[in-house]
Amino acid sequence: xxxxxxxxxxxxxxxxAQRLFTVRAAMDRHGLDAxxxxxxxxxxxxxxxxxxxxxxxxxxxxPLYGKPVLVERxxxxxxxxxxxxxxxxxxxxxxxxxxxxxxxxxxxxxPDAPVVGYQADSLSLPPAVWDRLRGTAGITWADCRGLxxxxxxxxxxxxxxxxxxxxxxxxxxxxxxxxAATAGAGEHEIAAAVYAAMLRAGGDLPAFAPLVRDTHRLxxxxxTWSRRRLGPRDAVFLELSAARGRYHAPLARLHHLDxxxxxxxxxxxxxxxxxxxxxRGALHPGxxxxxxxxxxxxxxxxxxxxxxxxxxxxYLVGIGFPPGWMGGSRTLRPGNTMELRAGMTxxxxxxxxxxxxxxHAFSDTALITENGCEVLTRAP
Numbered sequence: 001x002x003x004x005x006x007x008x009x010x011x012x013x014x015x016x017a018q019r020l021f022t023v024r025a026a027m028d029r030h031g032l033d034a035x036x037x038x039x040x041x042x043x044x045x046x047x048x049x050x051x052x053x054x055x056x057x058x059x060x061x062x063p064l065y066g067k068p069v070l071v072e073r074x075x076x077x078x079x080x081x082x083x084x085x086x087x088x089x090x091x092x093x094x095x096x097x098x099x100x101x102x103x104x105x106x107x108x109x110x111p112d113a114p115v116v117g118y119q120a121d122s123l124s125l126p127p128a129v130w131d132r133l134r135g136t137a138g139i140t141w142a143d144c145r146g147l148x149x150x151x152x153x154x155x156x157x158x159x160x161x162x163x164x165x166x167x168x169x170x171x172x173x174x175x176x177x178x179x180a181a182t183a184g185a186g187e188h189e190i191a192a193a194v195y196a197a198m199l200r201a202g203g204d205l206p207a208f209a210p211l212v213r214d215t216h217r218l219x220x221x222x223x224t225w226s227r228r229r230l231g232p233r234d235a236v237f238l239e240l241s242a243a244r245g246r247y248h249a250p251l252a253r254l255h256h257l258d259x260x261x262x263x264x265x266x267x268x269x270x271x272x273x274x275x276x277x278x279x280r281g282a283l284h285p286g287x288x289x290x291x292x293x294x295x296x297x298x299x300x301x302x303x304x305x306x307x308x309x310x311x312x313x314x315y316l317v318g319i320g321f322p323p324g325w326m327g328g329s330r331t332l333r334p335g336n337t338m339e340l341r342a343g344m345t346x347x348x349x350x351x352x353x354x355x356x357x358x359x360h361a362f363s364d365t366a367l368i369t370e371n372g373c374e375v376l377t378r379a380p
Contacts, residue, residue, distance in 0.1 A: 117144030
């Protein structure tokens, strides 16, 4: 039988070669001989792996010189070999210790007295595996979380096109959800409309389920849908993201079924939009995350006349794997001095929750450009 034609990688080989070159330059500056990359988003960024098998230990070993090695469960090797570019593969059986497989693949890549970077904040490096790794004689381990995420969050031109496509799909999904949000509709039926629209339009599996809830539960963040049916005087909150090749572009809308309810919260809506306008105006290269947050919050506090507490007004977004489309936790919040750069994309949010003016919330995905920002998502 003729072997089937395998799908091309998500990006051409030169894209992954450039990403690897950038990471290795950072490794050299930090005095690292190798990296243990365990976060699915960073593994995808460096070699293109895109599967649902990260419940088993999967890690990319990147030496300063030589070919990277992807360590994966044996049964995942055919998938990984079909999807990835520029890496060797080292499988391990279900009866084997993943830590042993990592050390077996890593040791030949190292010089004497090596320093190896690892991701201390990775959800995909189990404590049992890490305990054995860090007890290995002769290896010095160094936390390298910033080294990887900073490169991943400044998108290349090809990656920006993926985010743009995700934003287009998110807009289609949001329009379908808003159309389905009528009196008598169940929250689960609204979610079904969202999924159907995004997938029929060509979207991939998103890393996080759509959030659909009536505004009586607006403060219960990260709820998925229930089977409750909307009443004629209800308002519903939709937050979602479509995906294109693991890249996401979230947005949210709050929709009143009753015009009288919208009128009651009109001042809150106007303030939320004014604050979002200020937020967008503050997004430009060289500013800091906390400066953007204070710009946004100051508009709300001038309008309400009282202090306003909110944990953040957005976060960096791009590659996402379950359990979230964030791919990290780089938020626009007080105390975060992260400098924004052209090529970053952010999920920017403007929430007024139980303020003297009422309640309103919405969000979009924006791209930081050389001259400011461009809002990518579109929805009423």
